[in-house]
Amino acid sequence: MIDYFRRHLGAKLLLSYLAIIIVGVAVLIVASQFILPTSFNRHMSGMMGLSNGGMMGMGGNNSMSQLFVDFRSSFNEALTYAALAAMIVAVTLSLLFTRSVIAPVHAMSLATKRISEGHYDEHVEVDGADELAQLASYFNQMAEKLDQVEAMRRRLIGDVSHELRTPLTAIKGSMEGLMDGVLPATIETYQQIHAEADRLNRLVDDLQELSRVEARAYQLDIRTVDIFSLVKTVTKRLTPHAESKRISLDFELTPDLPPILADEDRAIQILTNLTGNALQYTPEGGSVTIIAKQINAEIQISVHDTGVGIPSEHLPHIFDRFYRVDKSRSRQGGGGSGIGLTITHALVEALGGRIWVESVGDGNGSTFTFTLPIVEKG
Numbered sequence: 001m002i003d004y005f006r007r008h009l010g011a012k013l014l015l016s017y018l019a020i021i022i023v024g025v026a027v028l029i030v031a032s033q034f035i036l037p038t039s040f041n042r043h044m045s046g047m048m049g050l051s052n053g054g055m056m057g058m059g060g061n062n063s064m065s066q067l068f069v070d071f072r073s074s075f076n077e078a079l080t081y082a083a084l085a086a087m088i089v090a091v092t093l094s095l096l097f098t099r100s101v102i103a104p105v106h107a108m109s110l111a112t113k114r115i116s117e118g119h120y121d122e123h124v125e126v127d128g129a130d131e132l133a134q135l136a137s138y139f140n141q142m143a144e145k146l147d148q149v150e151a152m153r154r155r156l157i158g159d160v161s162h163e164l165r166t167p168l169t170a171i172k173g174s175m176e177g178l179m180d181g182v183l184p185a186t187i188e189t190y191q192q193i194h195a196e197a198d199r200l201n202r203l204v205d206d207l208q209e210l211s212r213v214e215a216r217a218y219q220l221d222i223r224t225v226d227i228f229s230l231v232k233t234v235t236k237r238l239t240p241h242a243e244s245k246r247i248s249l250d251f252e253l254t255p256d257l258p259p260i261l262a263d264e265d266r267a268i269q270i271l272t273n274l275t276g277n278a279l280q281y282t283p284e285g286g287s288v289t290i291i292a293k294q295i296n297a298e299i300q301i302s303v304h305d306t307g308v309g310i311p312s313e314h315l316p317h318i319f320d321r322f323y324r325v326d327k328s329r330s331r332q333g334g335g336g337s338g339i340g341l342t343i344t345h346a347l348v349e350a351l352g353g354r355i356w357v358e359s360v361g362d363g364n365g366s367t368f369t370f371t372l373p374i375v376e377k378g
């Protein structure tokens with residue numbers, strides 16, 4: 001019994017209502033026992049003295065005590081009805097309270113239990129606008145987020161296994177060909193196998209980097225960074241690659257750009273990824289230009305190319321993990337896995353900037369732009 005009261009909020013509440021009523025009734029009984037007789041006598045004698053002085057003399061004392069007994073029994077009767085009515089109200093109120101407070105709490109605890117068992121699609125009804133309704137709506141938001149994370153995790157495992165399978169199948173196929181004597185044991189065959197193993201290696205490295213970046217498991221070294229030296233470092237690094245593809249790689253910087261606040265290595269990584277992509281998806285004879293200008297309290301750095309472009313239906317997904325516009329195209333062109341832009345996006349956000357892409361479509365080039373905050377003066 002005690003255990004039942006300890007475990008049920010509604011029972012506790014009913015008990016507290018009843019306790020208040022019992023204390024109230026007890027106080028009234030004590031009052032009627034000790035205060036009522038003297039108070040009654042004082043009031044009645046005062047009244048009689050004023051209105052009918054002869055009453056005491058005509059045996060008024062007897063009729064007074066009879067009157068008091070009658071009064072007290074009617075008082076007790078009224079008290080009993082009042083106590084009963086109060087108890088009925090207490091039970092009704094606690095039932096109503098149970099329905100309006102305990103029921104949603106109960107629903108939420110059931111839903112929490114289901115979520116902890118792995119059913120992430122669980123939701124509770126939101127009724128009204130009080131604190132409990134707010135709690136229920138936050139609970140639903142949390143459940144939805146968990147559901148999304150779970151879906152993302154499942155998708156990631158599916159994507160990763162798919163991406164790993166492709167080079168593994170190629171390596172396995174080549175090795176079997178070699179063992180069966182179908183493939184000649186030439187240097188080209190070994191190079192092909194090596195290239196696939198290399199692809200696998202790069203993919204694993206990229207995945208590791210992505211998980212580090214997305215989990216923010218790295219230290220940012222935010223300092224003042226000069227835009228000119230940043231752009232210079234990247235173009236110097238990529239010029240041999242651009243020359244080998246006969247692509248002109250230039251930059252246009254507004255003079256006297258203020259320095260930015262960023263982690264230099266990460267900013268270089270962002271710009272290198274975007275410029276690397278631009279070179280990768282631009283055919284021979286094209287051009288890639290890095291443009292930097294100040295817009296309010298930010299520096300906008302754009303990488304513009306005259307390459308293959310991105311059709312508009314692909315633009316919203318371009319920063320998604322493993323997303324490639326044309327899978328066969330990127331495989332041929334050096335085996336991209338579609339993680340580069342996801343890492344770049346996460347890095348830009350970590351540095352407090354934004355990134356977006358513009359492209360008028362197939363064959364008309366693309367422009368990737370990101371922002372970084374400038375150093376505030378003063």
Ligand SMILES: Nc1ncnc2c1ncn2[C@@H]1O[C@H](COP(=O)(O)OP(=O)(O)OP(=O)(O)O)[C@@H](O)[C@H]1O
Binds near residue numbers: 309335340
């Ligand atoms: N400058 C660009 N011009 C045209 N398409 C681009 C450009 N940059 C990116 N893309 C498209 O976006 C896709 C995703 O780019 P992302 O850099 O994330 O992956 P990737 O280059 O394929 O592989 P990696 O992970 O090795 O960088 C590419 O596969 C390509 O289809």
Ligand SMILES: [Mg+2]
Binds near residue numbers: 276277340
């Ligand atoms: Mg890339």
